[in-house]
Amino acid sequence: MKNFSRKGAKTQSNSVKFESSFGSLRLCGRNILFVAILLISSALFIAPASSSSASYDLVIINGRVIDPESRTDAVRNLGISNGTIKEISNDKLTGRTVIDARGLVVSPGFIDLHQHGQDEENYRFKAMDGVTTALELEVGTGDVDAWYAQREGKSLINYGVSAGHLAARMAAMHEPVTFLPTGEAARRSATDAEIADMKQRIEDGLKRGAIAVGFGIQYTPNASRWEILEMFRVAARYGASCHVHMRHAGVKEPGSSIQALEELIAAATITGAPLHVVHIHSTGGPATPKLLQMIGEAKSRGLDVTTECYPYIAGMTDIKSAIFDEGWQEVFNIDYKDLQWAATGERLTKETFEKYRKTGGMVAVFSMTEEIVNAAIKSPLTMIASDGILERGKGHPRTAGTYSRVLGNYVRDQGALTLIEALTKMTLMPAQRLERRVPSMKNKGRIRVGADADLTIFDARSITDKATFQDPAQYAEGIKFVMVNGVLIVKDGQLQSDLHPGRAVRATKNF
Numbered sequence: 001m002k003n004f005s006r007k008g009a010k011t012q013s014n015s016v017k018f019e020s021s022f023g024s025l026r027l028c029g030r031n032i033l034f035v036a037i038l039l040i041s042s043a044l045f046i047a048p049a050s051s052s053s054a055s056y057d058l059v060i061i062n063g064r065v066i067d068p069e070s071r072t073d074a075v076r077n078l079g080i081s082n083g084t085i086k087e088i089s090n091d092k093l094t095g096r097t098v099i100d101a102r103g104l105v106v107s108p109g110f111i112d113l114h115q116h117g118q119d120e121e122n123y124r125f126k127a128m129d130g131v132t133t134a135l136e137l138e139v140g141t142g143d144v145d146a147w148y149a150q151r152e153g154k155s156l157i158n159y160g161v162s163a164g165h166l167a168a169r170m171a172a173m174h175e176p177v178t179f180l181p182t183g184e185a186a187r188r189s190a191t192d193a194e195i196a197d198m199k200q201r202i203e204d205g206l207k208r209g210a211i212a213v214g215f216g217i218q219y220t221p222n223a224s225r226w227e228i229l230e231m232f233r234v235a236a237r238y239g240a241s242c243h244v245h246m247r248h249a250g251v252k253e254p255g256s257s258i259q260a261l262e263e264l265i266a267a268a269t270i271t272g273a274p275l276h277v278v279h280i281h282s283t284g285g286p287a288t289p290k291l292l293q294m295i296g297e298a299k300s301r302g303l304d305v306t307t308e309c310y311p312y313i314a315g316m317t318d319i320k321s322a323i324f325d326e327g328w329q330e331v332f333n334i335d336y337k338d339l340q341w342a343a344t345g346e347r348l349t350k351e352t353f354e355k356y357r358k359t360g361g362m363v364a365v366f367s368m369t370e371e372i373v374n375a376a377i378k379s380p381l382t383m384i385a386s387d388g389i390l391e392r393g394k395g396h397p398r399t400a401g402t403y404s405r406v407l408g409n410y411v412r413d414q415g416a417l418t419l420i421e422a423l424t425k426m427t428l429m430p431a432q433r434l435e436r437r438v439p440s441m442k443n444k445g446r447i448r449v450g451a452d453a454d455l456t457i458f459d460a461r462s463i464t465d466k467a468t469f470q471d472p473a474q475y476a477e478g479i480k481f482v483m484v485n486g487v488l489i490v491k492d493g494q495l496q497s498d499l500h501p502g503r504a505v506r507a508t509k510n511f
């Protein structure tokens, strides 16, 4: 009877408030008999559950729990209820569902800051690679409300998007908004009025909860430095990080990736916007170690600058984009044979390059060496992010294999970095990148009481990427269980169907 609220009884003379595990009921004094019957039946109904003092929806026992924030690396049991981690303990825990994770690593779910493919097909491959949150932050969108509305209640994993400069530029130049610009927005400079229009569009996107601002400056080579600065100014006002594909690639001066990074470090310094440089190795090529040095130095002076990479020696982009304008061979130090047409897997020639350039489509660009990839992955500055997109099974293997490839090839087989170092790059660092604008990210990327129950449980001895450039739509192996907001979407290595526990990652903070 202690559940009768005294306050309720006092302030409302002929009614009391009864709080039970079923919520609260307001009861009239004259219905005391009914109350008594209700209480008895309630007590009988809840009896089985009340026999255990701490029973959870789900418990994970005997797993090797690795949490990069607390530096925990030990066997622990986890208690999970209502989509949240409730207990981390050495003690035996009880729950309706029990996962015995003996011999497996229990990690925060992986957070991918750079995933273009944002549909059911892509989410399935991400889930099987251990990703619980996939964010489209480089290209972004021009219509934030519509983007989130399309995925609400229909997503396997958590999702989120940036306000995109590319989309704003296409709209300001009255072009249809496509993934990457290929018309005027790709090629000409903007008027002052168009720059003002783009600023307004980015600001609208941020007001609607976009979590960052995205840029692909190499796709808009005639966007002036002033135009980029103006967009950074808007981002700074909203505490939004700028996720930037740099203006130039490679080492050739003028127009090297070093010069491109100088532009961005200057823009971040002038405006105060946080800077995140995407796929540093595929843009930097042989200059990658120098770019990483520059980022480290800028950070040591207090600048908020971060970066990311993926574990492959080829990038991928649209053959129709401005990246393949005159002079691309010299920029990337490659030739036609280093391009692979994604749809068929064929290597290109001058003739096929010219043919496909007219129609457009995805092409893999083999412009990096294993040394470059290794330098990027080993650096403590880089996060792991996939840059993934699959369309009807075609695309780049990074979509389905990025995380398992780092954990299998680079951690286990090569010993290039430790397990906790790799997991830090996949969980804690990407969560921290977004916390200033999206405080709810403080509950992701961690195994902590109160954190979201987004978890990835894998076998460190067997984890392996299976996706290849010939056949990119291959699930990774070794990811045994994946949980999104407390719901198991991968069980015993099998993807579960018809589940949509993914939630929007969206900014709600007013600046």
Ligand SMILES: [Zn+2]
Binding pocket: 138, 216, 245, 278, 279
């Ligand atoms: Zn890019």
